[in-house]
Amino acid sequence: xxxxxxxxxxxxxxxxxxxxxxxxxxxxxxxxxxxxxxxxxxxxxxxxxxxxxxxxxxxxxxxxxxxxxxxxxxxxxxxxxxxxxxxxxxxxxxxxxxxxxxxxxxxxxxxxxxxxxxxxxxxxxxxxxxxxxxxxxxxxxxxxxxxxxxxxxxxxxxxxxxxxxxxxxxxxxxxxxxxxxxxxxxxxxxxxxxxxxxxxxxxxxxxxxxxxxxxxxxxxxxxxxxxxxxxxxxxxxxxxxxxxxxxxxxxxxxxxxxxxxxxxxxxxxxxxxxxxxxxxxxxxxxxxxxxxxxxxxxxxxxxxxxxxxxxx
Amino acid sequence: xxxxxxxxxxxxxxxxxxxxxxxxxxxxxxxxxxxxxxxxxxxxxxxxxxxxxxxxxxxxxxxxxxxxxxxxxxxxxxxxxxxxxxxxxxxxxxxxxxxx
Numbered sequence: 143x144x145x146x147x148x149x150x151x152x153x154x155x156x157x158x159x160x161x162x163x164x165x166x167x168x169x170x171x172x173x174x175x176x177x178x179x180x181x182x183x184x185x186x187x188x189x190x191x192x193x194x195x196x197x198x199x200x201x202x203x204x205x206x207x208x209x210x211x212x213x214x215x216x217x218x219x220x221x222x223x224x225x226x227x228x229x230x231x232x233x234x235x236x237x238x239x240x241x242x243x244x245x246x247x248x249x250x251x252x253x254x255x256x257x258x259x260x261x262x263x264x265x266x267x268x269x270x271x272x273x274x275x276x277x278x279x280x281x282x283x284x285x286x287x288x289x290x291x292x293x294x295x296x297x298x299x300x301x302x303x304x305x306x307x308x309x310x311x312x313x314x315x316x317x318x319x320x321x322x323x324x325x326x327x328x329x330x331x332x333x334x335x336x337x338x339x340x341x342x343x344x345x346x347x348x349x350x351x352x353x354x355x356x357x358x359x360x361x362x363x364x365x366x367x368x369x370x371x372x373x374x375x376x377x378x379x380x381x382x383x384x385x386x387x388x389x390x391x392x393x394x395x396x397x398x399x400x401x402x403x404x405x406x407x408x409x410x411x412x413x414x415x416x417x418x419x420x421x422x423x424x425x426x427x428x429x430x431x432x433x434x435x436x437x438x439x440x441x442x443x444x445x446x447x448x449x450x451x452x453x454x
Numbered sequence: 455x456x457x458x459x460x461x462x463x464x465x466x467x468x469x470x471x472x473x474x475x476x477x478x479x480x481x482x483x484x485x486x487x488x489x490x491x492x493x494x495x496x497x498x499x500x501x502x503x504x505x506x507x508x509x510x511x512x513x514x515x516x517x518x519x520x521x522x523x524x525x526x527x528x529x530x531x532x533x534x535x536x537x538x539x540x541x542x543x544x545x546x547x548x549x550x551x552x553x554x
Contacts, residue, residue, distance in 0.1 A: 388489060388513050389482040441482040444517060448479035452523035 145173045145276055147230040147253050150197065154271055158257050158264060160232070164244055165253030173197055173229045176272040178265050180204065184223045194226035197268070201234045201261030208240060217242050224250040232268075234261045278399045279327040286319035286336040286369060287311045289424035293336055293369040295324055296420075298377030302410060305348055307377070310417035317366040318356050321346040326371060328399040334371040343367075373404045373427050375420055380411030390426075390437035404430075468540045469530035476550035480521035484551035485513050491542050497533025499543075510543075 148169035154160040162169075175195035184192045185204055200208075208216055224246050231247060233239050236258040247254050257264055284295040285304040289311060296304040305321055312318050320338035327335050338344075344365055347353050357365050374396060378386075386409055387394070394405045406423055410416055429436065474480060480488065492499045492510040499510030503525060508515030510529065521527055531539045546552070 385490075388486045391482050391486070437482065440517075444481045444520075445478050447520060448481060448522040449477075451520060451525075452477075452479060 145176055145272070147171045147173060147197075149173075149275055150230070150272065151253075151255060153275055154255075154257075154268065157271060158268055159259060160255050160257050163233070163239055163254040163256050164247055165230075165251065168251045168253045171229050171251070171253065173272075176276040178232075178268050178272070180261070180265070181223060181228075182207070184226070185219050187219060187222070189222050189226065192223070192226045192228075194228050196229070197272075198228050198231045199234060199261060199265060199268075200231060200237075202237070203261075205233070205237050205240070208243070213242070216240075217246070220246045224252060228252055230255060232257060232264070234259055234264050273330050274327075277327050277329055279325060280399060281339075282324045282326050282398075283322070284324045284374070285321050286324045286371070287420075288317040288319060288366045288369045289421060290316065290428070292373065292424035292428055293319070293371045294420060294424055295336060295371055295374045296377060297374055298410075301349070302377045302379065303416065304377065305346055307416045307420065309346065309348060311420065312356065312360050312364045314417060314421065315363075316421075317364055317369075318346065319366050319369045321356075326398060328401060332401060334398050334401050334403060335368055336371045337368045371398070371403060372431075373406060373424070374398075375406045375408055375423060377408055377410050377416065380409040380414075389441070391441060465532075465534050466536045467530065467532045468536040469528065470540055470544070471526055471528045472543070472547045474521045474523055474525045474527065475547070476553040477523055478553065479523050479525065480516060480519065480551075482513070482517065484546075484553065485516040487546060487551055488516055488543070489513050491546055492539065494542070495531070495533065495535045495539040497531045497536045497539050499529065499531045499539055502528040502530070 146169065150173060151160055151162060151169060177196045178199050179193040179196040180201065181192065181198050182204060185207060211219065220243055230253045232255045234257055236256060239254060239256065244254065282295065284297045285308045286293060286295045287308050296307055298304055308318055308321060319336050323339055323342070324336045325339060329335050344356055345353055346356055386407055394407065395402045396405045404427060408416065408419060426436070476484065489511055500507050501510050501516065501519065503519045503521060506519060508519060529543060
């Protein structure tokens with residue numbers, strides 16, 4: 143899916159205070175490269191290389207420079223720049239947009255946007271927004287909970303008790319990220335970030351109870367908007383789990399949006415407090431991230447003992 | 455406990471002594487394989503070494519036995535599928551727990 147100027151404008155209307163100055167009909171122009179560019183060199187007449195696939199940002203420096211040029215030269219430079227097929231242009235600091243620029247942008251069908259932000263802030267936050275808009279994402283059938291700083295997504299067939307387990311975790315003081323459907327997104331650092339779908343955020347469906355509003359019942363601390371995904375816990379019926387890893391020595395993982403995420407297969411059955419087991423699993427995963435693998439360490443110690451006894 | 459007629463339920467008892475022949479002995483992975491094999495059967499399975507007896511369906515129990523290379527384990531099974539269980543365990547011992 144390609145990013146259009148409209149996507150950028152709509153997402154940045156609030157967060158970047160973007161306003162549309164010209165080119166409402168051109169908002170479907172595609173932004174081929176999700177990045178920003180300050181076209182100082184291009185405006186100075188160097189057109190051999192222009193980062194023309196990016197959204198162009200005109201700050202105080204560029205505008206002051208344009209102002210210093212004679213009218214004819216200004217027109218010529220701007221025309222040369224616009225001939226490079228730029229997707230959109232943003233003027234920062236709420237500066238008045240020069241008339242020639244408006245005319246030329248209309249002629250080239252390039253939308254012009256404006257923001258009150260200073261250029262540096264706009265470039266920083268605008269870059270993050272563009273990254274967010276274009277980062278790979280997917281919807282996953284799973285309930286996500288922040289368990290003591292470890293992001294856990296619960297999976298399993300319908301009716302196995304994902305939401306009930308999540309509710310028990312919330313009751314124990316952990317925070318719900320998303321119930322039933324989780325949006326997963328890979329950020330620029332290579333982390334998978336989980337969040338809820340807007341319309342159902344903060345809500346949960348519990349069989350027999352219906353839909354509940356989690357923060358009203360458990361307080362605002364019971365919700366978390368975004369959480370890094372650290373592990374997937376897959377709930378299975380005990381009888382279908384002959385093959386479960388009993389030692390924890392064969393850790394499993396799954397590729398999610400190109401990132402390998404640890405997966406724990408958990409049998410659900412009578413006498414097993416799943417929320418408690420998940421709490422411990424999250425802590426154990428944390429311990430592994432810190433470099434301690436209890437199962438591996440015990441096994442290594444055991445093998446040492448066994449070898450000593452064997453050679454005696 | 456009363457058992458049904460052996461010919462009806464097929465309840466039997468079997469026991470055999472095995473020698474651990476893989477290099478590393480019964481560490482976590484072989485113990486897991488042992489437990490997984492035992493868990494496929496209904497029979498109660500006990501493992502004895504130097505007087506200590508543990509359940510064949512318990513990983514932590516098996517690990518405490520310290521079944522090193524060359525150790526002798528006496529295994530007894532009691533239940534309707536005791537013979538089959540013993541046969542399956544025999545196979546994993548013969549194959550050195552698929553290690554080495």
